[in-house]
Amino acid sequence: MGFLPSKSGPRVRKLKSVQGIEATLIFYVPPPDLQSVLQDCMDVLGADRRCCVARELTKIHEQFCRSTLGEAVRRFHGEATVGEITLLIEGAGPSSQDSDVPAEVLEMELQQRIAAGEPLSQAVKAASRELGVGRKRAYQAALRLAKASRPAGES
The missing domain is CATH 1.10.10 (Arc Repressor Mutant, subunit A)
Structure with missing residues (x-):
């Protein structure tokens, strides 16, 4: 999916437009926006949707945080994140x-x-x-x- 809009309103509209997609959603997230992006994702897609916050993919210091969106919001609350962030979110299940x-x-x-x-x-x-x-x-x-x-x- 690439980068989400930087402002919350357009970002929420974009997330609503993709919330029913059954494939894994993959976004690039600027480190300063991680908390607000996770919050909007949780609000639109649900706190129980599984996700992975991947940092510095293919580099020596790569890190993965696998959880639900709700847990990720709590985990990254107030944390200064650096490096390239890739956010993977579980696709929607069949309705x-x-x-x-x-x-x-x-x-x-x-x-x-x-x-x-x-x-x-x-x-x-x-x-x-x-x-x-x-x-x-x-x-x-x-x-x-x-x-x-x-x-x-x-x-």
Whole structure:
């Protein structure tokens, strides 16, 4: 992900935009910003999300602090940190709410949006947000609907 914005407001917006990603999030953090970055990460992503604060990677004095975001906030509180900091944060797990939404409900929501003239990508994004399901699942459902609605013999 690279560097997060230096100010808290834009940083929180960026973190909210990536909070559902299931892959590990990797950020470069300027040492003076470590405490505020960890605090914003904990506030947005949750205190129980696992993380690793890595300092001076590939150098003779490399160090790793593996913990949760909540523990990292406490650990680095008031500590002057120096060196290159890389923050790795565990990806989001599959949403339990996602699996609770029946396929029929998702498909009906998508059908209504597409019938109302929304482009497929917008319908997927809106249905995903509205129902709290993963975009990948919503997109796969939309593709199934599009395939089912084609006349026989068309590809």
